[in-house]
Amino acid sequence: MKFYYFNSTHWDREWYQPYQEFRKYLVDAARELLRIFDTEPEFRRFTFDGQTIVLEDITEIRPDWRPKLEELIRSGRLSVGPWYVMPDEFLVSGEAMIRNLQVGRRIAAEYGARAWPVGYACDIFGHIAQLPQIFAGFGFEGAVVWRGTRGEDGGHFVLWESPDGTRLKTLNLSRWSGYSDFTLNVRGMLPVPLDEAAFKEKFRKFVEEDTENWGDVFVLSDAFDHATPFGETEKMFRCIRELYPEAEIIHTDYTELFDREFGAEALPVIVGEQIYPADGIRNGGGQISSTLSSRCDLKRANDLCQNELELSVEPEMAIRTAAGDVESLPLLRYTWKHFLQNHAHDSICGCSVDQVHRTMLCRYDEVRNLDRMLDEEFRLIDRARITGKHIYASIRQNFKDDKECEAVAADGCYTLRLFNPLPRPVRRTMELELPFPAHASYPYPKRRGELFGYEFLNCFRLYDAAGNEIQYQLKSVRSNQLRAFYRQDSRRYDIYTVICAPELPPCGWCGIEVRPTDAFMRSFDTLTVTPLSASNGLIRLDVNPDGTFDLTDLRSKRSYRRMNDFRIDREIGDGWNHVRPVGNRRVCGAGNAQVVLTQDGPIRAEFEITRRYDVPRALRCEGTNREAYAGLAESDEIVTLEIVTTISIDRGSEVANCRTVVRNNLCDYRLQLLVPTGISGDYFLSQSFAHLERPAGRTEGKWSESFGEPEMIEKNFDGVLGKRDEKGGIAFLSRGGIHEGGALTDENGSLVITLLRAFGRTVQTNGETEGQVQGDRCFEYALDCFGPESCFTELFSRMQELRAPVSNYMLKTEEIAGRNEESFITVSGGLAFTSLKPAEDGAPGAVILRLVNFERGMRSAAVSTARPVSRAVLCRLDETEVSELGGGEFAVTAKPGEIVTLKLEFGQ
Structure with missing residues (x-):
């Protein structure tokens, strides 16, 4: 028998207390850890929860501890990374996860060692399909996961397969208490002196009850939330040896586990995303899926920052880097780090106390300020290039200068x-x-x-x-x-x-x-054809008197009827879970509607639709005349919830653009948008670097009715959600802030998209108000009526166009001394673009281009550049070079699901 003992502390940077309060506990834990390392030489290893941000948080308060921390990290006794922060995988982009791992690796190197080569995802609320490929792209030896996995999928030692076929050794902590299994069932949560007799009794029971699952190889995961390090490991090991004299005990950071226990024998394979709910039998840890719709203000703020960084600022910085200008790369790196601090899973998920999320919104504002400054610098460089003048020549030198006159x-x-x-x-x-x-x-x-x-x-x-x-x-x-x-x-x-x-x-x-x-x-031309209808030759929009609208694909003659319908359910859940009360009254129709034609011309027809719902304002807790709790009921106060949707169609486009503003004065409810498609069967979606399909309704069906955690129809998606058949279909494309959707099994073949959840419960409080997200809440999206020839890559590209900012400025034409309209880089073909950025090493002239194949067959893309490429290299995701492709124009081929990373070097 073997026992692999792993000790760590799962450190949520902010959660049921704000960051600065948790940091006090973190500094205390670090003090105790250093004491244990100094006084207990048999204490071999400790892991800081797979994150490196803890090092910054500790040493900012105690810089004098840094030399000792560096010594422990270099010696391998203290494992740090691979993450900067442990993120949520569904609420941040795949590129953001890559930046997260790159920052984690960089900080580990600053402390004198490589990052821990283990894909530690112990408490993330489910896992994306492409995580094995991402982890393999950083050279990790294996992954450690818990939430969302099935216990019945072959036990604890499995291979996890990505859409491209990458298989990664994976420790599946599916049963019982996950990463805290040993802590909660044997040792106890507090670092008190070990009671040897009690420990032996609990340990024997622990082994006997779980032998069927582990066999003769046990993992003892001792890693409770915010736990102070426990140093009496040698005493614990002695007790275990007395119970099991023949056993081998390995104090591990999991690297030995992956080397020794994943041998040549066949291992079970788990495939794709891991979003299985806790059934109470095979999986004791909740997948916790409703965080996707908690605190819609955070989700929108995050995605707008992400759009600017990935689809504007980084390409701009890549062009500057290719020309040898790397002066602002430190600021770009700082911006990413500041942004990533909001990606910790209990932060971005919206399941913390209100003060945590107020702090996050301030961070998002700061990130957008930094984005704007980097974008302004890029515009000023272009202005100086085409005018031959520095910006100083165009601004006031004193308050008497009339430079505004010169700008006319x-x-x-x-x-x-x-x-x-x-x-x-x-x-x-x-x-x-x-x-x-x-x-x-x-x-x-x-x-x-x-x-x-x-x-x-x-x-x-x-x-x-x-x-x-x-x-x-x-x-x-x-x-x-x-x-x-x-x-x-x-x-x-x-x-x-x-x-x-x-x-x-x-x-x-x-x-x-x-x-x-x-x-x-x-112009007297118009796209309108009746007072409530418009057509551009490809699609027709008809607004109905009740405020719904119909879209008709004029090519296939298929109509999608009663769009812009909403449903309102009551909410008694919190940041983690959506829960409807017993006797929930679902509001399915508006009281009245008003329609205004706001744009009427040859290029765009736009209607503003206001739908009004008269609903009890909130839920209340009812009592008896003896003040005993009697249950929940809707309040007597009735308020009018206004939902204002602006819907437009443009000349020559198959896409209808929508902007929905919820004037939120309602509490304790969930608001969902319905998109009736008339198409039965499965639906498709985007996820980080992946195109997936899921069945309509609940994947587990009636089997999940008895689960400890209910399976939700609405699940994660990352911007694209749709249905199709042999005639084509319709896709919902989100600009950002919307991550929860699915497909009903109704006769309309409806997609259902959660816009917001308003709740008053927060962790370890008597209730707070900001989870009710009062005020105007804006959601921007498009409805794409695509034909049978359209592929997923095209839909993904249209979503990117919806998200990508277009930087611009205006100047006098006479100021332009020369014109240079060349394209820096062009990608054509069947691969989707996900990133253009400076190389991680910061070398002048070196940029990274990343592409992915979303389709089912092999796909290729041609890459050409305006300036000569001196060297093109195929890399791993961590930018480790693999093979050279030469220079000049070239083609790249990828298998289904494959992510391709290219490093392009431009001569100076």
């Missing part, structure tokens, strides 16, 4: 510079702001009003770089708006928002020329 184009000709961060051309309808200088002495040279001058407007036309006119639709004019030009130099502008569809070249700058015209810029 006397001829009325301006150029709007646009940057497309995606490595493929983009032609989609977008809203662009044209900031005309509002100088009182220099009005725009061409202005017209209607016959008697009711409203004077600038008259201008738009042209692309080839001189072709770009038709536009004027959405709004805001006059005399104050905007920062640069630092303290703020200026006033007349902001014209136009709707147009320019063609943006791949990963590069382009210009739209604004030229004055004598003609009054109006």
